[in-house]
Amino acid sequence: MAERTKALPLRAEIRRQLRRRRTQGIFTVIMLLPLILIGAFALGSEENDSGARGFVDLAQDSGANLVVFALFASTSFLLIVVVALFAGDTVPSEASWSSLRYLLAAPVRRERLLRQKLIVAGLFSVAALVLLPAWTLLVGGFAYGWGPYIGPTGDQIGWPEFGWRLAVITGYLLVSLLVVASFAFALGVWTDAPLAAVGGAVLLMILSAILDSITALGGIREGLPGHYAYAWADALSPTVDYSAMATGALWSVGYGVVLIGLAVWHFLRKDITS
Amino acid sequence: MASARAKGHRRRVRSGCAAFALLLAGTAAHSAPAVADDAAVTETALSITGTPEPDGRPVDLDVSILTTAPSTPRPAIVLAHGFGGTKADSAQTGRSLARSGYTVITYTARGFGTSGGRIHLNDPAFEGADARKVVDLAAQRPEVLKDAGDPVVGFAGGSYGGAISLVVAGLDPRVDAIAPAFTWSSLTQALFPQYAVTAPPTALADVSPVDQTGVFKQRWASLFFLGAGGREQNGTGEGSDLGLCGRFSAELCQGYLQTAESGRPDPGLVRLLDRSNPERLLAHITAPTLLIQGETDTLFPLDHADANLRGLPASTPAKMVWVEGGHDTQIDIDALLPHLEAWFGRYLKRDGSAPDTSFQIAVPKTSLVGQDPDQDTPVLTAASYPGRNSALQTSSFPLSGGAQTFISPPGGTPAALTNLPGTGGALGTLSSVGGYALGVLPGQSATFTTPPLTEPVTLAGSGSLELSVTSTTPDATLFISLWDLGPDTRTTPDPAGRGVTATPGTAVLPGLAVAPVRLGGLRPNTPQTVRVALPPVAHQVPVGHRMQVVASSTDQAYAVPSGTSVYRVDLGASEQLVLPRLQASAADPTRLDVPMPLVIVVSGLVLAGLAGMVLLWLRRRHAHPREDLRNTPLLVQDLVKTYGDGFRAVDGVSFAAERGQVVGLLGPNGAGKTTTMRMLVGLIRPDSGTIHVHGDPVHAGADVLVSVGAFIEGPGFLPHLTGWANLQAYWQATGRPIEEAHLDEALAIAGLGAAIHRTVRGYSQGMRQRLGIAQSMLGLPSLLLLDEPTNGLDPPQIKAMRSVLADYAASGRTVVVSSHLLSEVEQTCSHVVVMHRGTVILTGSMAELTATDDVTLVGLAEGSDVEAAQVVLRRAGLATVVENGVIRATGTLPRSEVVARLVEAGYPVESVDGRRQLEEVFMSLVGPPGQEADGTDAVLSARSADG
Structure with missing residues (x-):
């Protein structure tokens, strides 16, 4: 029998996922987010006479500021849900449609199936995480102008420097969400239940955030998934301190390798009864 | 700060390691570096003879020598304590430096602790001479390294101890390096500050006052006076009832009391203070000098360090560092250890590090959206101190406000409140509108404001501007300050068309500092143009904020005239606020500081993952086909x-x-x-x-x-x-x-x-x-x-x-x-x-x-005698059984013969079949439902029957 490594080509997997309502829903939410933000600001702009300028005031300074605000607002939950959906749902949804067994019997090697699924989930996550800032920047630029980014301490980051910073931020967000993706993925492979995978990953991050708020835990907190979630803000200082981002990325990659390794190990031995 | 960062790093290393160890059930390698070694520090306490008091009474000084290796000659660092302290204050820093390879000498200055004598405020003839005797001691001690017979010795200290470092370096050429911190250049200018200046600044914090004593800094002076040592402890036994003057020398005490009561400087006190000013000795200092000054210091503001630096000979290597802290917050010398070690490492240990004459400045920022306590204050570095070996550059900002008239209230109250010296910066947190309301009293102040900034401005050092002052009295006392104001609170337009007084959203007074100006010999009701320096500060004003110069007639920290005056203050001809412009970059540009164990563990995991992938690939078995x-x-x-x-x-x-x-x-x-x-x-x-x-x-x-x-x-x-x-x-x-x-x-x-x-x-x-x-x-x-x-x-x-x-x-x-x-x-x-x-x-x-030769299924017509028919077949040697009304005949007899026998016997044969139903076969093998228990036996027997 000839070597067959072409099973489940990425193109095929992308088509499988692209036409799903879930995928379309996520991208719709991302496309709507900046519009919703701008609309909300427009509604609330007359009401603020509390004095000190808040993040919301700052967000309306420029498209760049709107991007940072949107990322800030979505880091703790939206991005986690998006990534958890893409990565966590991909295997158990096939199991729940009973199509997993037909893919495996097609045959698609199990490690290859996981690999292709992971790559495509990664591609969709990248697309979502690139689309969010890019689209927000575009929309925000038209709404609030193309001025420089103005930080909470009044530091300015002009163009094209801000573009580079945004690329660093997006890259870091992607790596830091690897822990979410791999946990959701592993959970999905383990349980065959899409809800368990996505919900479990989101729950993990919420629990982790709760533990993270207990300062008495001290240094252990640094190992909690999501502890370094906001480290990307360091990329908005006049000079970038990469320490926290690098540390966060390392933790995330470490967890990612372990969790994906466990998922593959389990899936290779698993009896497919779905 | 840097040491705190290093400690934080170590903590992170260990905790990171621990957490990963939990994760990996102990596979992580524990390679955390050992925390600073606890090498035993030997302390030798001794007493040396100091300079006698003017009345001839002998003075002994309490000295300690700290080293980890008493028999090894090492470079010596003398640590001098702050005002009101003793040698014990320097013990912690001393031990750290001893572990770094120095012999550390600490001593209690005269007038404090168990040392004898009286306080002469670092008079070169007394405290200065004492310090030289400490250098003499270093020259005799075997613990101290000698260079051509001279001891290798440096001086460091904060505040009072910083001033003595400057004094001894100016007096004694044997001193090889000094690091004075938080100290003064002129006690006169410190206690009677005058910020009316003769010329535009030539250096970053250059305040060259006009030749007229300034405003009495009453609150600080009281704290300073009350802080005199010996009030509680009098270990020498002398002066157990020192009374009001504590252990101050009698002339100093007398001068102070005169001044405090009148609110104007006593000429005798000024003369004495001038003797204590290191500025007279600066020109003699050849020892490399590290000047450290605090940014929250209204006692010895940054312009004192500036004056000290400019007073040094051009050939003396010097570096300026402005740090957070100061007399208003904290003047802990221990936090400066990294600076000290770097400086003394180069000039005492001669470790070959590159000469460093740069300028370092920590620049606090106003947060546009509330304060972020986690944020480290950014530290900027310039190649050199602007004004020393490089020209000072300035920027101008237009001011507006117009002429304003205000009063100096009778009795000096109410007075503006900008700072509470001695409370550790209690007002520092009051950086909001509340602070502005206390510090800028309506009717007692004039304000001049810049337009909102389009790009951030780093306030570093002292700005200046020209004011036109008209007073109803020959004297005028003004307090000039520079505020960072946020955008005004949005207010709905007044229906009458008149603007509502807008208040700034935020207001920050950098360094909580004001610049007192005392103008004398004015012609009443005649405008006079004066150039005033603004208080030297370090602060960043964000975009959208405005800078506001405030001229106030009162300030609670100072002695203000009790008589009433009416001032009219306007901008000078230029209407410009001139600020020094600092060409500096962040001290540590791009930082990347990652716990090494984490890097190792994660790299290991990634490698393991890659190895796993290779294994999977190899395992694609080409199992043996048959x-x-x-x-x-x-x-x-x-x-x-x-x-x-x-x-x-x-x-x-x-x-x-x-x-x-x-x-x-x-x-x-x-x-x-x-x-x-x-x-x-x-x-x-x-x-x-x-x-x-x-x-x-x-x-x-x-x-x-x-x-x-x-x-x-x-x-x-x-x-x-x-x-x-x-x-x-x-x-x-x-x-x-x-x-x-x-x-x-x-x-x-x-x-x-x-x-x-x-x-x-x-x-x-x-x-x-x-x-x-x-x-x-x-x-x-x-x-x-x-x-x-x-x-x-x-x-x-x-x-x-x-x-x-x-x-x-x-x-x-x-x-x-x-x-x-x-x-x-x-x-x-x-x-x-x-x-x-x-x-x-x-x-x-x-x-x-289903088809078998030996089985024939015979179906008879309705009503036939099945039993009798069976008998016929049995006689022919067949085994029979009736199933569902059908006779099943088993035997060797050919099927045609079976049918023939029945037909002969007169039975109406309706159907003949040689096949069994599959279900029938199955049921015969597994038995009817309900007999599941013996199903296995049925299967076994069926198999054997089959075989």
């Missing part, structure tokens, strides 16, 4: 599968399927058919046994599965796709070219018509079933596995299915159909494998199983 089975489409041998819960679903199943056969896998629900089917395509791993398809072993994802089409336990489709798209998506997933799919044939089998273009979500069960079977036939596999294919199909469809399967097998391919409906399989299959409770109880062709 050449002898090349022509056998399917051979199953001794399959066993026990599920995790102990249920043995399949127990030794063996069968084969040949080309052209339609093999029925039969058995009731739970017989193990589906499990077997799943094993046939590698979905479930058998515990033991083998499956070969065309001689190739089957395992999960085996390549040979390409030639197997499967329909297992119902269809599986992506509900959001149409039937057509599903077939395409499935075929795409196989990665094979579309031409091999034979989609048209599959579509014909599905027979869905136009419904093929609807989403599967809306299909009936039968439609899905047919689509699933069609999917399994895509590519026309040589082995087709169908598990319960007729579920959900109506009778005509079942009939059509039968012919499809028959045709499929007729083309030389092989079909395996599982079903629990025996009658169905009977009509479809050429061969059957009967399973029951995980075992195969019967295999063979339909003909073999």
Whole structure:
């Protein structure tokens, strides 16, 4: 029998996922987010006479500021849900449609199936995480102008420097969400239940955030998934301190390798009864 | 600060390691660096003779020598304590430096602790001479390194101890390096500050006051005076009732009391203070000098360090560092250790590090959105101090405000409140509008404001501007400050069209500092232009904020005139605020500081992951095909599968399927058919046994599965796709070219018509079933596995299915159909494998199983005497039994003969059959329902009967 490594080509997997309502829903939410933000600001702009300028005031300074605000607002939950959906749902949804067994019997090697699924989930996550800032920047630029980014301490980051910073931020967000993706993925492979995978990953991050708020835990907190979630803000200082981002990325990659390794190990031995 | 960062780093290293160790159950390597060694520091306490008091009384000084190696000559650092302290204050810093390889000498200055004598405020003739005696001591001690007979010795200290460092370096050429911190250049200017200046600044914090004593800094002076040592402790036994003056020298005390009572400087005090000013000695200092000054210091503001630096000879290596802290917050010298070690490392240890004459400045920022306590204050570095070896650059900002008239209130109250000296910066947190309301009193101040900034401005050092002052009295006392104001609170427009007084959203007074200006000899009611320096600060004003110069007639920290005046203050001709411009970059540009154990562990994990991938790739086994089975489409041998819960679903199943056969896998629900089917395509791993398809072993994802089409336990489709798209998506997933799919044939089998273009979500069960079977036939596999294919199909469809399967097998391919409906399989299959409770109880062709020569089934007409007919047959040597009204005759007699005997005997034979129903066969093997207990025996006996 000839070597067959072409099973489940990425193109095929992308088509499988692209036409799903879930995928379309996520991208719709991302496309709507900046519009919703701008609309909300427009509604609330007359009401603020509390004095000190808040993040919301700052967000309306420029498209760049709107991007940072949107990322800030979505880091703790939206991005986690998006990534958890893409990565966590991909295997158990096939199991729940009973199509997993037909893919495996097609045959698609199990490690290859996981690999292709992971790559495509990664591609969709990248697309979502690139689309969010890019689209927000575009929309925000038209709404609030193309001025420089103005930080909470009044530091300015002009163009094209801000573009580079945004690329660093997006890259870091992607790596830091690897822990979410791999946990959701592993959970999905383990349980065959899409809800368990996505919900479990989101729950993990919420629990982790709760533990993270207990300062008495001290240094252990640094190992909690999501502890370094906001480290990307360091990329908005006049000079970038990469320490926290690098540390966060390392933790995330470490967890990612372990969790994906466990998922593959389990899936290779698993009896497919779905 | 840097040491705090280093400690934080170590903490992170260890905790990171611990957490990962938890994760990996202890596989992480613990390689955290050891915390600073606790080498024992030997302290030798001794007493040396200091300079006698003017009245001839001897003075002893309390000294300690700290070292980790008493026998080794090492460079010496003398640590001088702050005002009101003792040598014990320096012990912690001393121990740290001793561990770094220095011999540290600490001593208690005269007038404090157990040292004798009185306080002369670092008078070179007393405290200065004492310090030289400490250098003498260093020259004698074996612990101290000598260079050509001279001791290698440096001086460091904060505040009072910083001033003595400057004084001794100016007096004694044996001093090799000094690091004075938080100290003064002129006590006169410190206690009677005057910020009316003669000329625009030449250096960053250059305040060159006019020759007129300034405003008495009453609150600080009181604190300073009350802080005189010996008030509580009088270890020398002398002066147990020192009274009001404490251990101050009598002249100093007298001068202070005069001043405090009048609020104006006593000439005698000024003369004495001038003796203590290091500025007179600066020109003699050749020792490399590290000047450290605090940014929150209204006692000795930054301009004192500036004056000290400018006073040094140009050839003296010097570096300026402005740090957070100062007398208003904290002046802990321990926090400066990294600076000290770097400086003394170069000039005492001569460690060869590059000369450093740069300028370092910490620049606090106003947060636009509340304070962020976690944020480190950014530290900027300039190649040199602007004004020393480089020109000072300035920027101008337009001010507006117009002439404003205000009063100096009678009795000096109410007075503006900008700072509470001695409370550790208690007002520092009051950086909001509240602070502005206390510090800028309406009717007592004039304000001049810049437009909102379009880019951030770093306030570093002292700005200046020209003011035109008109006073109703010959004297005028003003307090000039520079505020950072946020955008005004948004207010609804006044209906009358008059603007409502807007208040700034935020207001910050950098350094909580004001610049007192005292103008004398004015001609009443005649404007006079004066140049004033603003208080030197370090602060960043964000975009959108405004800078506001405030001229106030009062300030609670100072002695203000009690008489009443009316001032009219306007901007000078230039109407510009001139600020020094600092060309500096962040001290540590791009930082990357990652715990090393984490890097190692994660790298290890990634490598392990890569190794795992390689292993997986290598493991793609090319398991040994069996050449002898090349022509056998399917051979199953001794399959066993026990599920995790102990249920043995399949127990030794063996069968084969040949080309052209339609093999029925039969058995009731739970017989193990589906499990077997799943094993046939590698979905479930058998515990033991083998499956070969065309001689190739089957395992999960085996390549040979390409030639197997499967329909297992119902269809599986992506509900959001149409039937057509599903077939395409499935075929795409196989990665094979579309031409091999034979989609048209599959579509014909599905027979869905136009419904093929609807989403599967809306299909009936039968439609899905047919689509699933069609999917399994895509590519026309040589082995087709169908598990319960007729579920959900109506009778005509079942009939059509039968012919499809028959045709499929007729083309030389092989079909395996599982079903629990025996009658169905009977009509479809050429061969059957009967399973029951995980075992195969019967295999063979339909003909073999059901047609037998020795069995004849005879059906008689209604009402016939079956019993009598049996007797006839028994007589012929046949065994008979009646089943469902049909006589079953077993024996060697040919079938025609059996019928003939009955007909002869007159029995009306209606039917004769040589075949048994499959169900009948099955039931005969497993026994009727309810006798499950002996089912196994039935199977065993059936097998032996078969054999």
